[in-house]
Amino acid sequence: MAFMCRGCGEYSANKSGKKEIVALVGNPNVGKSALFSRLTHKSANISNYPGTTVEIFQAPLRFDGNVEIIDTPGTYSLIPNGEDERVTRDILLNWHIDKVILVVDSKNLDRGINLAIQIAEAGLPLVVALNMFDEALSKGILIDYKKLEKILKTKVVPTVAIENKGIKELYGSLKNAKVPKIDIKYPDEIEKAVKEIEHMLPESRISRRSLALMILSGDETLKDYLRKNLKEKELRHIDEVVNTLKRKFSIPVGYIINRTRQKYADRIVSEIIKKEEIKYKTFLDKLDDYIIHPFYSLFFIFVTILFFYYFVGVFGAGVLVDLMEEKIFNGIINPKIKEIVYTVFGDGIIKDLLVGEYGIFTMALTYAFAIILPVVTTFFIAFGILEDSGYLPRLASYVNIVLKKIGLSGRAIIPLILGAGCVTMATITTRTLSTVKERLIATYLLALAIPCSAQQGVILSLIAGVGILAFGIWFGVVIIVLVLVGYMLSKIIKTGESSFYIYELPPLRVPKLSNIIIKTWTRLKWYLIEAVPIFILGTLLLFVMDKLNMLNTLYRVFEPVTVNLLGLPREAASAFILGFLRRDFGAAGFFALYEKGLLDSVQIIVSVVTITLFVPCLANLLIMIKERGVKFTLVALITIIPTAFIIGGILNILLRAFMG
Amino acid sequence: MEIIEEALEYIWVLEEQEENTVENFLKVFDKDILERLVREGYIKIKGNGEIKLIGRGRKIAKKIIRRHRLAEVLLTTVFDVEKEASEGFACKFEHIIDEELTDKICTFLGHPALCPHGKEIPRGECCLKYTKEVKSIIIPLQELEIGKKAEIVYTLIKDKSLLERFSSLGLQPKRVVELKQKFPSFTIKLGSSLISFDREVAKSIYVKPLD
DSSP: OOOOOOHHHHHHHHTTTEEEEEEEESTTTHHHHHHHHBEEEEEEEOOOTTTOSSEEEEEEBOOOOOEEEEEOOOOOOSOSHHHHHHHHHHHHSSSOOEEEEEEEEEEHHHHHHHHHHHHHTTTTTTTEEEEEHHHHHHTTTTEEEHHHHHHHHHHEOOOGGGTTTTHHHHHHHHGGGGGOOOOOOOOHHHHHHHHHHHHTTTSSSSOOOHHHHHHHTTTTTHHHHHHHHHHHHHHHHHHHHHHHHHHHHHHOOHHHHHHHHHHHHHHHHHHHEEEOOOOOOOOOHHHHOOOOTTTTTHHHHHHHHHHHHIIIIIIIIIIIHIIIIIIIIIIIIIHHHHHHHHHHOOHHHHHHHHHHTTTTTIIIIIIIIIIHHHHHHHHHHHHHHHHHTTTHHHHHHHHHHHHHHTOOGGHHHHHHHHHHHHHHHHHHHHGGGHHHHHHHHHHHHHHOOOOOHHHHHHHHHHHHHHHHHHHHHHHHHHHHHHHHHHHOOOOOOSSSOOOOOOEEEOOOOOOOOHHHHHHHHHHHHHHHHHHHHHHHHHHHHHHHHHHHHHHHHHHHHHHIIIITTTTTOHHHHHHHHHHHHOHHHHHHHHHHHHHHHHOHHHHHHHHHHHHHSOOOOOOHHHHHHHHOOOHHHHHHHHHHHHHHHHHHHHHHHHHHHHHH | OOOHHHHHHHHHHHTTTOBBHHHHOOOSSOOOHHHHHTTTTTTEOOSSSSSEEEEHHHHHHHHHHHHHHHHHIIIIIIOOOHHHHHHHHHHHHHHHHHHHHHHHHHHHHHSSSOOOTTOOOOOOOOHTTOOOOOOSSSGGGGOOTTTTTEEEEEOOOOOHHHHHHHHHHTTTTTOEEEEEOOOSSSSEETTTTTEEEEEEHTTEEEEEEOO
C-alpha cells in the first residue's frame, strides 16, 4: 500500500473479516474528522479548512469494538484530482470496506449527493450523515431528509458532529446501510463502452461498472492497478475503447459523466430542499466582506500578527515563562532537586549530569517545561483559534498574487501556514499541491524560512526582550528571504507548470472553545512525547563534549562564522549544534545565552534570524527524504546552511551600521 | 462556391487536429475539388502529402470557421439548443450571415474564445477593437460589478483537471453566482459557499448579469 499510517498495522491483521470496516467518506471540510472523533475515542486533527486530513486514521467504534472506523481525506469525486483524493479512492478499491458513512455538508447538498451516486454505483452500502444540519437551517435551507431516505432507499441522519448531535442515531442506522438505488443512464456511446470493457475488469470491492466509468473518464491513476490485474491483451483492448470514445467527444468524457451525475443529483436536491430567502446578513457575513476586501483585509492581517506577538511573545514567553522559570523551576523545583541529588550522590559527575550546567534537570527539562511549554501552549491556542475561524484560506487567497510570482499557487500557503505549527507535518501536506514544481518549492521554503511553533515561541520571547521593532525586523527579513528564494527557485526549477488557483473558502465561524482545548491538548501531548527525549539527548551530547573538553575546540572551530561573520559570542556554536536536533532547541540555546546576559539587542536579532533560516529539525529532514528523495534533501541542506549564515552576516553588518 | 467554403473549412479543422493530409481530405471530398483548390491558389500540397491553407484560402476558412463556431455558441447559450443539434443549424448559418452581422453576434456574446465543443474561435476585428457599441448581455465574469448576481452561461476551459474541479464545485451553466470580490483574488458566492480563484480562471467564465 502506498500510504502507511498510524493504525494500518493492526488493520492487516484482521483482514479475515472478523471486524466490520466502515469508511467515512465525504467532500473536503464537511466534518469527517469531527465525526470520526465522536464515533471513536481517538481525536483526529480538526480544522476549519479543506485538506487537514492527509493521512488515514483508523480506530474502533466507541459503542462497539467490533466495528472499525476509517477517516479518509476529503474528495469531490472518486476520480482523483490530486494525490489526497487518490488516497480515498484507493481505500475503497483495495481495502475490504464493508460500509460507508457518507458525510455531507447540508449546505452543499448537491455535491454530497453526487458522491452518494458514485458510491452507490460502486456498489457499497452506505448511510448518509447530513452534517452541519444546524448551519443549513440558519441559512434557511430546509431539508426533507425522510424523503431523501425514500429516494436513496437507505438511512439518512441529520448530525451536528461538533456538538455531538445525531451521533447515536448515526451509529444505530449503520446496521440498516444499503446500496442506494441509483440507475443513471449515460449517453449511449458511453454505455456501450462500459459494456465492452466491464467483463474484462478484475473482481474488487467496487463494482465493475463503476471501475469501467473511472477508466473511461481517463483516470490515469488506475493504470498501475490494471496492469497488476489484467493481461497485456486486455489492457490494449481497454486502451482502444477509451481512445475511440475520447475521439467521439470534443470535451473530456469525465466531464460528460460528471455532468450527467450532477444533473441527477440536482433533480434529487430539488425534490427534498425548501429554501427560504434570508434577507438579513449575519454579523459574520458582513465581517467576511471586509476580510476579503483588498484594502480592509490588510487590517486583519495586521491584527492577526499583533495578536500573535502579544499573546505568544509577550504573554506566553514573557509572563508565563517568568512564572514557570523564575518562580517554579528556579525558585522551587530545581533547588529541591539539587538538594536531593547532592545528598544522594554527593558532588561529582552524576550531580553534574543531573543538575549541572548541562544537566538533565537544569537544562533539558527546564528548557522543555519552563521555557518552551508555556510558549507552545499559547501558540497552539492562538493557532487553533486561527484555524477554526476559517481565516487562513482567506489569507491564502489574499496573498495568492505574491505566491504566484514565486511559482506557487494560493493553495501552497496552506502548507506554509501549517508549517508555522509544525514544519514536519506541513511537509507531508505538500502532497495536496497539484504540481511537482509547487511541491519542491514549498518543501524547500518550509525547510528554510518557516519557523515551527516551538521555535517561534522561543524567538518571540527573545525578541520581546528587545521590542516590537526587533519583531518587525525579524518578520520582515524572513518574509523577504521567503519571497526572494521562492522567486529564484521558480526560475531554477523547470519541471511542471504553475497551476491555476481555485479554492473553496470554508465558512467563517466563531471557534469552539472545546475544540480549541482538545486540539491544544493533543498537540501538547505530541510535543512532549517528541521533544523531551531529544532535549535530553542534546543535553547529554553537550554534557559529554563539555566533560571531554571538546566544547572549547568546537567554539574555536566555529569562531570565523559565529564571531567574525555573525558577531555573536563564541558559545553560539552550541546553539547551532542543538538546532540540528530541533529548531526550538537551537533557539532555546540562544535564549540561555540571552539570560546569561551574553547577547545585546543586535546580537539577538541576528541570532533569531539566523536560527530561523538555519537547517530544519531532524524529523523534518527524514520526512523530506521520504517525500522528496535523498538528492533533493541534500541539495536543500547544503544550500540552506550558507544562506542562513550569509543573511545573518549581512544583517549583522547593516544593524551595526545603523544601530551602532 | 459553397463547396469551396466547406472544403476550406474542413482543411482548417484537419490542421487543428494536425491531420491535414491529402489522404484525410479525400475521405470526404472528391479529387477534382482538391485540384481546383490548388489551381485557384487556396491551398498548397507539400511533398509529404501535407495540405496547407495559403493566402485567401486561409482567410476564407478562418471566416467560415469563425461564423460556424459563433453560431454554435449563439444557439447553445442563448437559444438553449442542444449542442448536438446546434451543429446542423450552424452549418447553414455560416453561409448566410455576413461580416457585419458576425461581428455583432460576436460582440453580443462577449467575444467568446471557444465554441461549445471546446475548439478555438478565430478572432475577428471586433474582438481586437473590443468595442462596446452593442451592449452585450453575456460578459466575462471579470466585467461583472462587485455585489451583482449573474447566471453562468458558459465556461471556456481546455484544461481537463480544471474542468473537473469546476464541475465538482458546481460551477456550471445555469447556476447563479454573486461576485464578492475581484482583487487580489476573485471570490464568488455560489449557493452558500464561497469560492476563490485567480484571474486566469475568472477569464474563462461567461455570465449573464441579473438585476
